[in-house]
Amino acid sequence: MEINKIILRHVKMDLLTPFTTSIGTEYDKDFILVEVQSKSGQSGWGESVSIKEPIYNEETVETNWHMMRDHLIPLLRKTEIMHPNDVSQHFLPIRRNYNAKAAIEGAIWDLYAKENNISLSKALGGVKEKIEVGVSVGIKQSQYEMLRQIESYLGEGYKRIKVKIKPGWDIEIIKAIRKEFPEIALMADANCAYNLDDISHLQALDEYSLTMIEQPLDCDDIVDHAILQSHLKTPICLDESIHTVEDARKAIELGSCKVINLKIGRVGGLSESLKIHDLCKSHSIPMWCGGMLEAGIGRAHNIAITSLSNFSIPGDTAPSSHYWSEDLIAPEITMEDGYIHVPNSAGIGFEPNLDKINNIMVTTQPFTI
Numbered sequence: 001m002e003i004n005k006i007i008l009r010h011v012k013m014d015l016l017t018p019f020t021t022s023i024g025t026e027y028d029k030d031f032i033l034v035e036v037q038s039k040s041g042q043s044g045w046g047e048s049v050s051i052k053e054p055i056y057n058e059e060t061v062e063t064n065w066h067m068m069r070d071h072l073i074p075l076l077r078k079t080e081i082m083h084p085n086d087v088s089q090h091f092l093p094i095r096r097n098y099n100a101k102a103a104i105e106g107a108i109w110d111l112y113a114k115e116n117n118i119s120l121s122k123a124l125g126g127v128k129e130k131i132e133v134g135v136s137v138g139i140k141q142s143q144y145e146m147l148r149q150i151e152s153y154l155g156e157g158y159k160r161i162k163v164k165i166k167p168g169w170d171i172e173i174i175k176a177i178r179k180e181f182p183e184i185a186l187m188a189d190a191n192c193a194y195n196l197d198d199i200s201h202l203q204a205l206d207e208y209s210l211t212m213i214e215q216p217l218d219c220d221d222i223v224d225h226a227i228l229q230s231h232l233k234t235p236i237c238l239d240e241s242i243h244t245v246e247d248a249r250k251a252i253e254l255g256s257c258k259v260i261n262l263k264i265g266r267v268g269g270l271s272e273s274l275k276i277h278d279l280c281k282s283h284s285i286p287m288w289c290g291g292m293l294e295a296g297i298g299r300a301h302n303i304a305i306t307s308l309s310n311f312s313i314p315g316d317t318a319p320s321s322h323y324w325s326e327d328l329i330a331p332e333i334t335m336e337d338g339y340i341h342v343p344n345s346a347g348i349g350f351e352p353n354l355d356k357i358n359n360i361m362v363t364t365q366p367f368t369i
């Protein structure tokens, strides 16, 4: 692969509706788009999932820009990329900064798929032509508002409902949801809001047939989740705790979880995602693709990875119109009867809308390679 230019774009988009979790509320998204150009004239696109504040992980838009400009892009100038799998190897000397690494690596995967005239899904080993879509419902002001929102999402066809919980907004809201919707596929995401003193409290959730409880304990924990899982009937799903395939191996070996939420940005890119996929598949640990309120570029990458066989649970891959008044890709991502079709055109299968991107741009900088 003959990459000769990388363009970083810091953009800002307003969310259609604020999104509240146990760690905060997002009203808009600042994030970085990565365009990788090759001598062939093709462009590959990636999107960083880092947000303004370091509240989900330690990265921010600012740290991304610094890491990309001062460390990751200079590294690429000194190395040769024969295949996208080489990128994460070249990035190994740099610790963590997984969101920044994934955005660049994802753009290179997209470029590679385009230059080989195959979809990103096929380049990754995808097997599905359409994926089931779940939706993540933020914390609401009241039970009534939550129940009406879920009713509305079910009417749109979503295959799985994920609700956010935290101390004081957990047992009662899950009980109310189950009373009104006894049969739906329902899961809860705690975003690290509990600790081992809450074991008996969380055991109360076991009677509501949740498909999983996501990340109940600390964001870097694997050991205590194993203790908690031994006390719960409900499967634990890990999100924030899993940064590498080694984390996933340890979690599986310790029995810390029975499901893994895969986020391409959290694990440093698609190559690591494939390793985690194959490990989970070999241990019969089902996966789903988590969301980070991505715009269309990042969402397109999520659709591609979700087409792999072990992604057996609907992910947080709602269509463009769930998040944005206008997405930054054309065509936008749409959902039919709770499914999104996996593009079979080259690369991520969606073109960047450069007019939209220029209108929402905060700053941009090109780098020659």
Ligand SMILES: O=C(O)CCC(=O)C1=CC=C[C@@H](O)[C@@H]1C(=O)O
Pocket (backbone or CB within 6 Å): 021, 023, 056, 135, 136, 189, 191, 239, 290, 291, 292, 293, 294, 316, 317, 318
């Ligand atoms: O992208 C979506 O639709 C779901 C977003 C979502 O649930 C999250 C986004 C960012 C951080 C977290 O609060 C949360 C998650 O844990 O998945």
Ligand SMILES: [Mg+2]
Pocket (backbone or CB within 6 Å): 189, 191, 214, 215, 239, 240, 261, 290
């Ligand atoms: Mg989560």
